[in-house]
Amino acid sequence: MVRFQMRLEPINNPNIARKSVPPAIALLTTILITSVLAMLAGANPFSVFGLILEGAFGSQFALLETLNRATPLIFTGLAVAVAFRAKFWNIGAEAQLYAGALITVLLGIGILQWPAAILLPFIIVASIIAGAILLLVPALLKTRFGVDEVVTTLLFNFIFLLFVSMLLEGPLKDPMGMGWPKSARLIPEARLPRLFEGLRLHWGFGLAIFSSIIVWVIQTKSTLGYEMRAVGLNKKAAAFAGISVNLVLIKTALISGGLAALAGFSEVAGLKGSLTLDLSPGFGYTGIIVAMLALLNPLGVVVAALFVAGIFVGADSMSRAAGVPTYLADIMLAVALLLMVLAIMLTRFRVIRD
Amino acid sequence: MEIIEILFTASFWAAAIRIASPLIFATLGELICERAGVLNLGIEGIMVSGAFAGWMAVYSGTGLWSGVCIAMLVGMLFGLLHSTLTVPFGLSQHVVGLGVTLLATSSTYYAYRLALPEVTSPPKIEAFQPYEVPILVDIPLIGTALFSQTPLTYLALVLVVLVAVILYRTPLGLAVRAAGENPAAVAAQGLSVTAIRMGAVIVGSGLMAVGGAFLTMSAFDSFFFEMVNGRGWICIALVVFGSWQPGKALLGAVLFAAFDALQIRVQQTSFGTQIPYQFFLMMPYILSILALIIMSRRAEVPAALMIPFNKGER
Incomplete structure (x- = not known):
């Protein structure tokens, strides 16, 4: 049998080379692997990367498309980053996104005839609450019964999507929708205005940036942020230091679920105007990649979301x-x-070889 | 009562065993990984890759059993990737597992598009056919339910016994279980925890892929996107439900499949057609969560599950 014995030893004061070389190699390897796969498809890797970059950032239209695509990813990325920091494995951002979208549609298609200045904040708060409640269930199952939240949040994605599908083919179905499972359109007061006159970018992006700053403040400046990190690092030590681990986990879940729901709100109120089952092409799952690439840093999430969105938008045109x-x-x-x-x-x- | 009548037909139980088969393979695979101390969230993607690899191999001209082997090899490759990152390097099993699922799923879809660029509906293959076991098939009710299945189902049932025997009756099984309970003791015996855990994840991932291949090579005869549809996540719930024991996991898979087979039949009754079909489709996922809640208090989780082992560390 091959003996591959190795050991990991912490480095106390990593120098600049230590900090920068491994990520650089990781990036180069990723590009290399992608190039080989592009060649398998009979394409020139240089032109593939060129087309991706051009399609993502090459024109004003492309850039706006990337910013629009990044918006929901910032929200889901933040949701995952907040949860993972406390080692609460919320893989259910997809379901929470649809919870926010669902509430937005329920309140925004005309049952509340309020001016936008009151209606929009009301819908935002309601969306946050809907997402928070949806994640509260797995959080309580974890703290009360010890049920692993990975499986429950994952399964909730399937359950909630079927629930939305049921509503879209039933009570929420747009009578004007030509038979498609699609909700009615939001009234103008429930739509997010554009960020700049004439540019196809809505206030959801502004809200996303604002959220990432708020989350950053919570994580770095507040007691809750400190407690969340402590629970994430070591539950036993946190409990020993007098932190109520379960309470922190539940607060984390509420924040995380609320953030993911804002993705759904912003997509419906800012971009689509109505709810369909293809509202999200997996924004909830992609949020995990965004959060990890951002090293769970809320401000980094914005950068990572732009990067990931750019790759997706660029890949479409490529x-x-x-x-x-x-x-x-x-x-x-x-x-x-x-x-x-x-x-x-x-x-x-x-890495030390024995 | 139509529903009660359904429960006493052989065809119903035959369907239940058939629906259970892919779950049995994948649940056994996950169980082996977790018994050695590694949570493998790559399961969903590995099942997708196995479903595609087996089907594509047969479509390209290999025999059915070679197709199963190729699916297993592809699964083992992803298992090698997963275990390299999670075992010697001790990276987060959650993050790596989800990463492997994303990688396996997207590379499968990529390969599908490259292999069949023009098709609108995927081609069909000559899938495994049911084989009636002589004599045994004549046992009333149980006979048709158990012994008129495809060979892969028989393999799944045999594997349950095999995995149980290996886990509980051999030194290898003892080493695997110990790696998941008390890795320091395994290391003290002069065995490599790294090798045992990596081996378990690789073999387990191979079984997950065969579970996926069952879908394209036995249950159906073609490959569709989204065909695994959360079955991998359900298997993770089944491992918990089965308290990390192969026999109980089999029971869980069959019970689960029986509910699934039942909901399909109830949907078609006069009562069922009045209820939105999505309600029935939700049931498997809701049942999985309920099963987790019921079993979680009693479950004996492997003590070192999700805890990386770094030799020399205490």
């Missing part, structure tokens, strides 16, 4: 031009995620 399937973008991100997690570990630990 696929049309070069005939390479768009799934190349998903592979690239999955590889980047795995290698980055490894690289970050290698900036802090030395």
Whole structure:
């Protein structure tokens, strides 16, 4: 049998090379693997990357498209970052996103004829509450019964999507929708205005940036942020220090669920105007990649979301031009995620062969 | 009562065993990983990759059993990736597992698009056919339910016994269980915790892939996107439900599949057609959560599950 014995030893004062070389190698390897896969599809890797960059950032239209795509990813990325920091594994951002979207539609299609200045904040708060409640269930199951939240949040995604589908084919179905499972459109007062006159970018993006700053303040300046980190680092030590671990986990879940729900609100109120079952092409799951690439830092989430959104938007136009399937973008991100997690570990630990 | 009548038909139980089969493979796979101390959230994606690899191999001209082996090899490769990152490097099993699921799913879809760029509906293969076991098939009720299945189902049932025997009756099984309970003791015996855990994850991932291959090579004869549809996550719940024991996991899988088979039949009754079909589709996921709640208090979780082992550390 092959003996591969190795040990990891913490490095006390990593120098600049230690901090930068592993992530750089991870990035290069990701590009290399993606290039090989692009070549398998018969395309020139240089032109593939060129087309992705151009499609993502090459024109004002492309840039706005990327910013629009980044908006829900900032929210779901923040939701995951907050939860993972406390080692609460919320994999259910997809369901919470739809909870926010559902509430937005329920309140925004005309039952409340209020002016926008009152209606929009009301819908925002209601969306946050809906997402928070949806994640409260797995959180309580974890703290009360010890049920692993990974499985429950994952299964909730399937359950909630079917629930939305049931409503869209039943009571919420738009009578004017030509038979499609689609909700009625929001009234103008419930729509998010554009950020700048004439540019196709809505206030959801502003709200996303604002949220990331708020989350950053909570995490770095508040007692709750300190408690969340303590619980994430070591539950036993946190409990010993007098922190109520369960209470912190529940607060974390409420914040996380609320943030993910804002993604749904912003997509419906800012972009789509109505609810369909294809509202999210997996924004909840992609949020995990965003959060990990941002190293769970709330401000980093904005940068990571722009990067990830750019790759997806760029891959769409690359696929049309070069005939390479768009799934190349998903592979690239999955590889980047795995290698980055490894690289970050290698900036802090030395591998020693025995 | 139509529903009660359904429960006493052989075809109902035959369907239940058939629906349970992919779950049995994948649940056993996950169980082996977790018994050695590693949570494998790559399961969902590995099942997708196995479903595609087995089907694609047969479509390209290999035999059915070679297809199963190729699916297993693909699963083992993802298991190698998962275990390299989680075992010697001790990275977060949650993050790596989800990463492997994303990678396996997206690379499968990519490969599908490259292999079949033009098709609108995926081609069909000659899938495994039911084989009636002589004599045994004549046992009333149980006979048709258990012994008129496809060979892969028989393999799944045999594997339950095999995994149980290996886990509880062999030194290898003892080492695997100890790696998940008390890795320091395993290391003290001069065995490599790293090798045992990696081996368990690789073998387990191979079984998950075969579970996926069952879908394209036995249950259906073609590959569709989204065909695994959360079955992997359900298997993770089944491992908990089965208290990390192969026999109880089998029971859980069959019970679960029986509910699934029942809801399909109830949907078609006069009573069922009045209820939105989504309600029935939700039931498997809701049942899984209920099962977790019921079992979680009694579950004997492997003590070192999700805890990386770094030699020399205390």
